[in-house]
Amino acid sequence: MRVPVRFLPLSASAAALALLTGCFSATGSGDAGAEGGRIRVAMMQPPRSGLSPLSDDAFKLSRWSTAETLVKLDAQGDARPALATGWTRSGRSWTFTIRDGVTFHDGSKLTAEAVVRSLTRAATASPKPRILDGVDLTARADGNRVVVTTAVEDPLVPQRLSSPQLSILAAKAYRGKTVDPVGAGTGPFELTEVDGTSSASLDRYDDYWGGRAEAPGIDVTFVPDGTARAAALRSGEADIVEAVPVSQAALLDEDLITEVPMPRTNTLYLNTAKGAFRDPALRAAAREAIDAESIVKGVYEGRADVAEGLLGPALPWAAELREPVSRAKAGRPAGRTITLGTFTDRAELPEVAAALQQQLQKAGFRVKLDVREYAAIESDALAGEFDAFLLSRATVLDSGDPAAYLYSDFASDGSFNISQLADASVDKALRKAGETPTGDDRRAAVVAAEAAVLATDAAVPMLHERVIQGDAADVVGAAHDPRERELVTAATHLG
Known part of the structure; x- marks a missing residue:
């Protein structure tokens, strides 16, 4: 309703x-x-x-357009020159050539030493910027170049350096206990x-x-x-107004608003380790029971996109590479009771959960809802306490690459594996995606990993969110x- x-x-x-x-x-x-x-x-x-660049304020x-990074990303998510004009790789080390003729807003010059200072401050911060979570990175100057070295080989170093959390600022920004970006950008x-x-x-x-x-x-x-x-x-x-609520968009002139596809998917995670959804046939029954289109029309007033996969229109290459996935045949729920959890922090999710409850009950499940604040429900979700869990999940993290999200959510040792999935073929596909160099081959490997996950029905993607911007x-x-x-x-x- x-x-x-x-x-x-x-x-x-x-x-x-x-x-x-x-x-x-x-x-x-x-x-x-x-x-x-x-x-x-x-x-x-x-x-x-x-406004510390070491936080999400970056x-x-x-x-x-006040702080800049060594690298920027194009529409495909590939690294392109910014404050660095080019780079080369040798094993664990990447060498970036620093652009000439750049000055900070205080008039000081951009140098390799300035870049090293900013990157070192980020790499040694506590806590580290999210983009460097689990990454051991050092930087040193070599003339007008900067050599960035990681503890293990990392094909995503240029993409990581595109994160606003690794912005390059003038020396004045680092004189206090906190990083102050006022008058310090490029x-x-x-x-x-x-x-x-x-x-x-x-x-x-x-x-x-x-x-x-x-x-x-x-x-x-x-x-x-x-x-x-x-x-x-x-x-x-x-x-310019960012994030116009759906409820307000209808009150504005359509010529003044733009709906931007977000790399965020509303997904129903199904517990593959225990309970009803340990059975692949019942996971298939849940997938077939879900009418995502009615949720998009009813809850989101048409301002979202029905999902064809985990990766949505914010990553247009995914649809171009995606092929049909073979899945299990649906079984009969026969009145099996399941508990569906979600959280209140994102306003639409409780309403989506209520719609899912009706759809799953119509298919033959008995559905109990458990809706709390996210801080009070996350630990139970990660511990596998729910048969199903509804989540709005960012599919592209700070590097602009979805491989990290897929590994985190669906690898046997993933840190955010709500589905409790442990599948050898999925693990193999995820490892390949993570190890493949950036470019067309990596994108193909990512879509293959997505297909491996979808084949298990451990997750049922429903819709991709949009953000509404007013101009x-x-x-x-x-x-x-x-x-x-x-x-x-x-x-x-x-x-």
Whole structure:
């Protein structure tokens, strides 16, 4: 059943908008919203770690085009030059040539020593940035080159170095106990001011190595309330709004919103080690019982994509390589009782779980729901306490490569193996995917590993999420990035 959407009363919406208006008016140089003026951005989540690049706040620095990395990723997820112009590999070591003519926002020059300083700070941080979890990495300067060495051979080193968590900053950023990115990046916009968790300001950096930015600056306001963010776009108080809620999208002009496929899949994990779903035929029965299309239409109001596999449209090459998978024939549930777990932290999941309960009961299962906050349910899910577990799972981690996700979730020794899967053919396919060098061969190996997992019915992918971004009518060149690494670029401006 579709739960009715409840909107804020008019007075509450007006109050939120008034607060937001005050925030935007307090920042910038006064030409916000004018033709060729500063770009006003309403972002969902405020900084959690003072905009330290060693945290998830790094993605904000990347989306504002203020901090840059040695490498960037193209649409296929392949590594391309950024602050490094090229690289070579020899066993466990990779040598990166540093771009000439780059300056930090404080006027100091980008050198190999500066790169080593940033990478070493990240590699020795406690805790390490997520992209270096389990990776032992060292860096040393060699003239205008940097040699990066890992404890074991790692074909993903260039992709890892594309993570915003490994941004290269000036020496001034590292003078305190925490990393301070203000005035320390290399991008087309200089971060000039941060007002706690309320706002941030950036000015165009005219000496940017890639050419002068189109816009004179960016004024950012952090607006956790989705209704207020959408209201800011409707009223013209914001030029770019990230993460417009599904419930608000219908109230906006369709020309102002863009739905961006996310590398995130809603998947039903089935416990292969014990209970009803130890039987492959009953796993097949559960798969056949699920009507993902009705969930997309009912819960997500059509703003999601029905899954054909674990990897969705944010990775377009997966669909191009995917072939039909042979699966077990469905058996008869015969009233078997199963417990389905999920969590409340993502608003749609309890509603999806209720829809799944009805669909599975119609097929002959008896279904009990267990819905809690994620922090209270994760340990039970990983311990195999549920027959089925509904999860919204990111399929591409910080390296831009899905092999790590597949291994974590479906290898016999995977750290996030909710399905309790232990299958020799799956393990073999996952190892091959992880060891294959990047490029077409690795993509083919990843899709083969996905097929091996799907053949077991240990996981039933249902839908791929989208994020809804709002751009005012006069915004030109805003980025719509599935990996959420870009938002305002040097080419973005108000027309």
